[in-house]
Amino acid sequence: MNRIFIIEDDEKLRINICRLLKSEGYEADFAENGKIGIEKIRKIFPHLIICDIMMPGMSGSEVLEELMKDPETATIPFIFLTAKVEQADLRKGMKAGADDYLFKPFNIEDLLEAIKTRLKKKNINDQKIEEIKEHILAKIQHELRTPLVSILGFSQLIEENENIEQIKDMVRKINYSGKTLHKKIEKFLLYNYLVLIGRNNYKNTHLTIQHLYTEETIFYCLSKLNQELIPKERVKINFEPVTLPLQDEMFETIILELIENGLKYSVKHQSVMLSGYRMNGHYKICVTDTGKGMSSRDISSISAFNKFCEDKISESGLGLGLAIVQKIVDLVGGKIEIKSELNKFTSCEVTIPLN
Incomplete structure (x- = not known):
């Protein structure tokens, strides 16, 4: 079941949205301001966030900017609720990475359609990520197993073989396979090290x-x-x-x-x-x-x-x-x-x- 989180300082609107979403089969949770909202989001990791732009203390744009700093929350679909007079804040929020927006007052159909569209897009992206993970796993299994099979196979043949020249040849092949395996592992570790540096915006x-x-x-x-x-x-x-x-x-x-x-x-x-x-x-x-x-x-x-x-x-x-x-x-x-x-x-x- 998809979990949706609402950040809205208007209590009546907040409660009505939650009731509506639950009646449509969604899980719904909420917060009355941005600070509490961020704390809850980092605990429950919802599938989608609906957030008012103009709120006391912390605006919706500031909430989004804070969530975008964390890779765990940066990809959660984000929909703004905004009054038509808040055009400047809306532009700021959209530039920060919001996925969609709805003008207040909005009708139920528009809200549900926006949620459905963004969740569908998220599901497609999640599926692509899973395909990449499967692809990576297949690559690793093949590339690390191949030299390892050679190492194990030739070492077993050495145990069963008394011909010195054949043994020397198999030892050379074991050595080559070992170096190949070592090189592949080192490449994999280097790539992950470089990814880590990039994600943390850290310059070595x-x-x-x-x-x-x-x-x-x-x-x-x-x-x-x-x-x-x-x-x-x-x-x-x-x-x-x-x-x-x-x-x-x-x-x-x-x-x-x-x-x-x-x-x-x-x-x-x-x-x-x-x-x-x-x-x-x-x-x-x-x-x-x-x-x-x-x-x-x-x-x-x-x-x-x-x-x-x-x-x-x-x-x-x-x-x-x-x-x-x-x-x-x-x-x-x-x-x-x-x-x-x-x-x-x-x-x-x-x-x-x-x-």
């Missing part, structure tokens, strides 16, 4: 320290690639030295993720181009490959665990690479842009402010 102190990066830095990053799968000779470099507000680990992550992504999807044996240069008070890092490319829809849907070849789940791990780069770049006020043409090329360009 390490990101405020300036670091010098040169072509030597790039070569050092390339030395960490798996040379059997991704030989560094396939990377062409034209990198102008620069000082950036990025700690070494973050810069290294940007470079490696962009290069690995480019090499994985480029034509076999073809090179990718890594360039770095100054432009209009910014520094641009660009990696271009000659591969299968991406459609405009693929580009717009890039996010954590959401690769552009969904039917090939085993090709490229968790698909966190570009999402991690995006999070790092966001922390320093930069941006990432992807340009592509199907079956021709993909170019990932990171732009970082120099000031």
Whole structure:
């Protein structure tokens, strides 16, 4: 049953709305002012909030602004009740994130229709979130189990095998699978760390320290690639030295993720181009490959665990690479842009402010 919360200082109106909603099959609770309303909302987390704009002590706009600060309450649908003379307050409230409004006096049909519409929209969004959660779970299960199965399988074969050369080969495969598993876990942890920083509007102190990066830095990053799968000779470099507000680990992550992504999807044996240069008070890092490319829809849907070849789940791990780069770049006020043409090329360009 959907739970609706009413904040209204007019006692008669408040009680009438509650009675109406209960008669329509909703759960209803209320508060006579904004302060009490916020306290109750944080305890019961209603499915929808109806709030008067003009109230003594704390206005409806201030209530909404306070709720928007908390991720747990920021997504609750919010409907304003307002008098026609409160246009300025209404505009302020709508800018703050309200979903709808009703002018007083309103009729029952309009109120119920507004509630029904907003709850329907919320249910659709909730369903999308559940689908994303299921998608993430499927990705994690597949990507973490695959190397683990190899580790367990080869270790069991070693116990049953007396051939030294075969044992050595299986040990190498176990080592490779272990490193693969470790890398995937580290990616997952890094992404969650970056999400946490972003949600708390917290700027890591390490990101405020300036670091010098040169072509030597790039070569050092390339030395960490798996040379059997991704030989560094396939990377062409034209990198102008620069000082950036990025700690070494973050810069290294940007470079490696962009290069690995480019090499994985480029034509076999073809090179990718890594360039770095100054432009209009910014520094641009660009990696271009000659591969299968991406459609405009693929580009717009890039996010954590959401690769552009969904039917090939085993090709490229968790698909966190570009999402991690995006999070790092966001922390320093930069941006990432992807340009592509199907079956021709993909170019990932990171732009970082120099000031």
